[in-house]
Amino acid sequence: MLIIVLAFLFLSILFYVMFGGADFGVGILEFFSKSKNKEITKTTSYGIIGPIWEANHIWLIICIVILWIGFPQYYNLIVTQLHFPITLILVGIIGRGTAFVFRHYDAFTDNSQILYDRIFQISSVFAPFFIGLTAGAVLSGEMIHPDKISSSDFATLYIYSWLNPFAILSGFFIVSIFALISALFLVGETKIDIQTYFIRKAKRANILAVLFGVLLFIEAYLNGRQFIYLFLDNQLTLIVFFTVTALLFPLWKTLTGPSKIIPRLILGIQLFLMVFIYAALAFPNLILFKNGELSILENTPPDTVFVSLGFSLLIASVFVLPGLYHLYKTFGLIEKE
Amino acid sequence: MDTLIAARMQMATSMIFHIVFAAIGMVMPFLMITAHYKWIKSGKEHFLTLTKAWQKGVAIFFVVGAVSGTMLSFELGLLWPEFMKHAGPIIGMPFSLEGTAFFVEAIAFGFYVYGWQKIKNKWFHWTTGLIVGISGLASGILVVAANGWMNSPSGFTYKDGVFSNIDPIGALLNDAWFSQALHMSLAAFVAVGFAVGGLHLWQYHRKKNPILHLNAFKIALLYGSIAAILIPISGDIAAKDIAVRQPVKLAAMEAHYETEKGADLIIGGIVDEKAQSVDYAIHLPNALSFLAFGDFNAEVKGLNEFPKDEHPPVALTHYSFQVMVGIGTLLMLLGAIYFLSMKRSNLIGKKWFIWAFVLATPLGFIALEAGWMVTELGRQPWIIQGIMKTKDAVTPIQGMQYSFYLYLLIYLGLSFTVFWLMNRQVRKLNTP
Ligand code: HDD
Ligand code: HEM
Ligand code: HEM
Numbered sequence: 001m002l003i004i005v006l007a008f009l010f011l012s013i014l015f016y017v018m019f020g021g022a023d024f025g026v027g028i029l030e031f032f033s034k035s036k037n038k039e040i041t042k043t044t045s046y047g048i049i050g051p052i053w054e055a056n057h058i059w060l061i062i063c064i065v066i067l068w069i070g071f072p073q074y075y076n077l078i079v080t081q082l083h084f085p086i087t088l089i090l091v092g093i094i095g096r097g098t099a100f101v102f103r104h105y106d107a108f109t110d111n112s113q114i115l116y117d118r119i120f121q122i123s124s125v126f127a128p129f130f131i132g133l134t135a136g137a138v139l140s141g142e143m144i145h146p147d148k149i150s151s152s153d154f155a156t157l158y159i160y161s162w163l164n165p166f167a168i169l170s171g172f173f174i175v176s177i178f179a180l181i182s183a184l185f186l187v188g189e190t191k192i193d194i195q196t197y198f199i200r201k202a203k204r205a206n207i208l209a210v211l212f213g214v215l216l217f218i219e220a221y222l223n224g225r226q227f228i229y230l231f232l233d234n235q236l237t238l239i240v241f242f243t244v245t246a247l248l249f250p251l252w253k254t255l256t257g258p259s260k261i262i263p264r265l266i267l268g269i270q271l272f273l274m275v276f277i278y279a280a281l282a283f284p285n286l287i288l289f290k291n292g293e294l295s296i297l298e299n300t301p302p303d304t305v306f307v308s309l310g311f312s313l314l315i316a317s318v319f320v321l322p323g324l325y326h327l328y329k330t331f332g333l334i335e336k337e
Numbered sequence: 338m339d340t341l342i343a344a345r346m347q348m349a350t351s352m353i354f355h356i357v358f359a360a361i362g363m364v365m366p367f368l369m370i371t372a373h374y375k376w377i378k379s380g381k382e383h384f385l386t387l388t389k390a391w392q393k394g395v396a397i398f399f400v401v402g403a404v405s406g407t408m409l410s411f412e413l414g415l416l417w418p419e420f421m422k423h424a425g426p427i428i429g430m431p432f433s434l435e436g437t438a439f440f441v442e443a444i445a446f447g448f449y450v451y452g453w454q455k456i457k458n459k460w461f462h463w464t465t466g467l468i469v470g471i472s473g474l475a476s477g478i479l480v481v482a483a484n485g486w487m488n489s490p491s492g493f494t495y496k497d498g499v500f501s502n503i504d505p506i507g508a509l510l511n512d513a514w515f516s517q518a519l520h521m522s523l524a525a526f527v528a529v530g531f532a533v534g535g536l537h538l539w540q541y542h543r544k545k546n547p548i549l550h551l552n553a554f555k556i557a558l559l560y561g562s563i564a565a566i567l568i569p570i571s572g573d574i575a576a577k578d579i580a581v582r583q584p585v586k587l588a589a590m591e592a593h594y595e596t597e598k599g600a601d602l603i604i605g606g607i608v609d610e611k612a613q614s615v616d617y618a619i620h621l622p623n624a625l626s627f628l629a630f631g632d633f634n635a636e637v638k639g640l641n642e643f644p645k646d647e648h649p650p651v652a653l654t655h656y657s658f659q660v661m662v663g664i665g666t667l668l669m670l671l672g673a674i675y676f677l678s679m680k681r682s683n684l685i686g687k688k689w690f691i692w693a694f695v696l697a698t699p700l701g702f703i704a705l706e707a708g709w710m711v712t713e714l715g716r717q718p719w720i721i722q723g724i725m726k727t728k729d730a731v732t733p734i735q736g737m738q739y740s741f742y743l744y745l746l747i748y749l750g751l752s753f754t755v756f757w758l759m760n761r762q763v764r765k766l767n768t769p
Contacts, residue, residue, distance in 0.1 A: 057403070057407065058436065058439055058440045058443060060407065061407060061410055061436050061439070062433075062436050064410050064411065064414075065410070065429060065432050065433045065436050066433070068413075068414060068421050068425035068429055068432075069425050069426055069429030069430070069432070069433060070426070070429075072421065072422045072423070072425045072426055073422065075414060075421065075422070075425065076414070076418045076419075076421065076422045079411070079414035079415050079418055079421075080418050080732060080733065080734065083415055083732070083734050086411060086415065087415065087740060087743075090407070090408050090411055091743070091747070093404060093407060093408070094404050094405075094408060094747060094751070097400055097401075097403065097404035097407075098400065098401055098404060098751060098754070100400070101396060101397050101400040101401070102397075102754065102758060105393050105396050105397050105758075106758060106761060108761055108764075108765065154735070158734060301426035301503055302501075302502075302503055304503055304504060304505065305426045305427075305429075305503055305505055308430055308505040308506060309429065309430065309433060309505075312430060312433045312434055312437070313433065315437075316433070316434070316436070316437035316440070319437060319440075319441055320437060320440045320441060320444070323440075323441060323444040323445070324440075324444055326448075327444050327447050327448060
């Protein structure tokens with residue numbers, strides 16, 4: 001059952017990146033659009049994301065719930081040491097979620113729309129940035145091992161654990177990845193004349209993502225982070241790394257092609273491999289600490305907890321996945337109508 | 338303000354805010370599909386207009402509820418890391434099921450809202466709305482079961498600070514889950530039924546689109562009145578539970594200091610926590626013993642039976658309880674009057690009738706918040722009754738007051754905006 005629970009944790013992280021990412025991404029694109037194009041992005045994205053955007057965010061809740069039930073010590077370390085960036089994620093999520101409904105469900109369309117749009121756009125960049133930063137902090141090797149907490153001062157524990165170049169670059173990396181996901185998504189959903197516009201966006205986001213990815217590696221290398229050694233010492237990860245890079249070529253090629261599924265599939269595979277690389281690399285020490293190691297499998301609750309959690313998740317999938325599939329299908333996100 | 342106070346205040350603010358949206362999210366879908374049903378059956382245009390207007394309301398509240406709920410699921414860990422570390426594995430199960438219920442709800446809602454054009458079969462479309470309602474209700478019941486566990490912990494063995502023999506199902510089915518979940522579900526129907534009904538009756542009175550508003554009032558009050566008549570019964574069940582499981586809480590609710598046989602029920606009054614007395618209160622002889630144990634001469638434990646540092650804030654708990662029960666009694670009467678008006682329809686035109694229901698608009702929600710105050714304050718100083726104190730669960734981060742101010746600001750801003758938006762929805766309904 002432990003395996004099943006870990007698989008669900010992995011999948012919900014992946015799905016949150018994919019679907020939540022597409023969702024955040026429309027706001028990021030809007031933020032970076034020239035004002036005359038903002039309207040296009042807004043209306044296209046609403047038509048597509050509207051029906052499903054609520055569902056996209058529940059993956060985050062599933063991650064949290066799995067962590068707190070199955071891996072309470074990990075959860076505890078993350079929510080205490082990364083308290084500040086997580087609070088900022090929440091501020092972003094609130095701003096975005098509410099501004100989204102307000103602008104689409106307000107009874108009248110008037111000047112308040114300008115305010116909703118601003119809040120939506122800004123928090124759409126803000127939240128993913130701190131999501132990336134938090135994820136980066138977990139990998140940066142600056143978090144403090146539980147044994148050392150009592151001998152650490154406030155700043156080391158609660159500030160420098162996340163305020164470092166690696167984490168900040170991860171923030172930018174995630175923002176560009178999310179923008180890429182969503183641009184790619186919108187390309188397939190729009191009519192020819194707007195398509196070229198989103199293709200351009202997708203390419204730019206892709207270039208930025210690669211750029212920040214490279215910077216991340218350079219930073220990690222220069223600062224001798226554990227992350228980079230894990231990476232370089234492992235053949236599997238190198239193979240995966242080259243596959244992800246190589247897949248960029250067909251991605252760009254098919255972007256302009258007739259199929260809307262193939263580029264999404266390629267990007268999906270890339271994202272899968274990226275999350276997978278990290279899991280495979282670091283497992284079972286999924287948090288990289290400054291001083292010491294702690295496996296995610298240490299201090300876990302007894303098997304009964306995993307059995308009931310595993311079963312709940314399996315039963316939940318039986319209800320949720322078909323519903324989700326039909327939702328995507330009904331709104332034409334899986335096949336062309 | 339120290340970290341503990343700030344964290345408690347932040348938790349309270351978040352919950353007080355979330356519960357409003359949660360209650361609406363649980364109940365509005367039922368009102369909406371009732372209007373929808375009537376539209377399908379009668380084909381009358383105003384039912385369709387009403388359904389769509391309510392659907393917009395549901396959408397706004399759904400999202401604000403979901404966003405504030407997402408914050409809450411983080412806040413549990415951000416504010417009470419020690420609590421979550423131990424409680425997570427034990428009581429996480431209802432939360433994971435709740436996650437499922439939300440998922441189903443969100444999917445069904447996606448189908449419902451966008452299904453007006455895309456779904457051909459009108460009953461299938463209607464059913465997606467029903468699923469929204471059922472899964473919303475289920476999620477409410479599940480979280481309340483988690484809260485029940487904090488009141489009546491079960492499903493583990495606790496020895497020397499170690500939790501072992503964890504049984505998540507046993508924790509879910511704790512002694513308090515049923516009485517609390519039943520009472521809470523009814524409360525949501527009362528609060529939302531009377532609030533929505535009152536608002537629509539007011540619009541009816543102002544002769545704005547009267548047929549629509551009158552029908553809206555009737556639908557809302559149908560749910561509200563049934564629940565209002567049942568809720569005192571379920572409240573009594575809850576009180577009898579507490580008498581056994583949390584005698585300190587019961588004593589605080591009643592501001593009852595001395596243990597005695599044949600205890601009086603103390604209604605109202607001003608609590609003097611120092612002198613341990615209640616002034617200006619009405620005493621009903623032996624009624625407390627009867628209400629708590631079904632026996633006029635039963636012994637009811639007083640606060641002095643327990644160490645002082647285990648007393649909850651007595652005055653606040655007592656006042657909150659009075660407010661809830663007072664409103665409960667009033668709304669039960671109004672519920673009965675509503676049923677009378679179904680037989681005698683000329684009642685609805687009467688001034689006093691309209692004023693009674695319009696003035697009752699906020700009462701259900703006030704009772705709902707007051708009831709939660711009773712439950713949550715009455716549990717203090719424990720976060721898990723008898724096992725872990727709130728002060729031992731709080732985050733080690735200093736300066737939590739700033740976090741509290743930030744959240745307070747966000748919630749106030751959101752409340753204001755939502756209020757403003759709703760106002761605009763109503764104005765839109767009234768401008769043909
Ligand atoms: C519309 C709202 C409403 C109304 C009219 C009432 N209640 Fe209530 N009550 C609640 C809303 C509520 C609540 C907010 O939903 C609580 C908080 C926790 C819970 O499970 O329900 C609650 C809790 C609560 C508790 C404490 C449960 C616990 O701590 O476990 C008791 C003893 C009662 N109620 C009793 C009553 C009685 C005797 C009422 C008779 C008129 C009554 N309530 C009306
Ligand atoms: C939505 C209705 C609820 C309201 C209005 C509410 C209200 C409150 C209030 C006022 C407090 C502060 C009490 C104090 O510290 O003096 C509090 C604390 C708390 N509540 Fe709730 N509560 C609700 C439901 C829940 C549920 C369903 C859970 C858990 C599943 C929960 C978990 C907590 C926790 C963990 C604390 C902090 C610890 C404590 O103060 O005991 N609450 N709540
Ligand atoms: C500690 C306590 C609580 C936590 C952690 C919590 C968590 C959440 C979360 C994560 C969501 C959003 C899910 C989504 O994305 O759709 C949510 C929404 C919701 N919550 Fe809570 N919740 C708590 C207390 C309560 C209580 C006490 C109730 C009801 C009695 C409740 C009922 C609901 C409902 C019905 C929704 C759906 C939103 C809607 O339909 O408007 N929650 N909550």
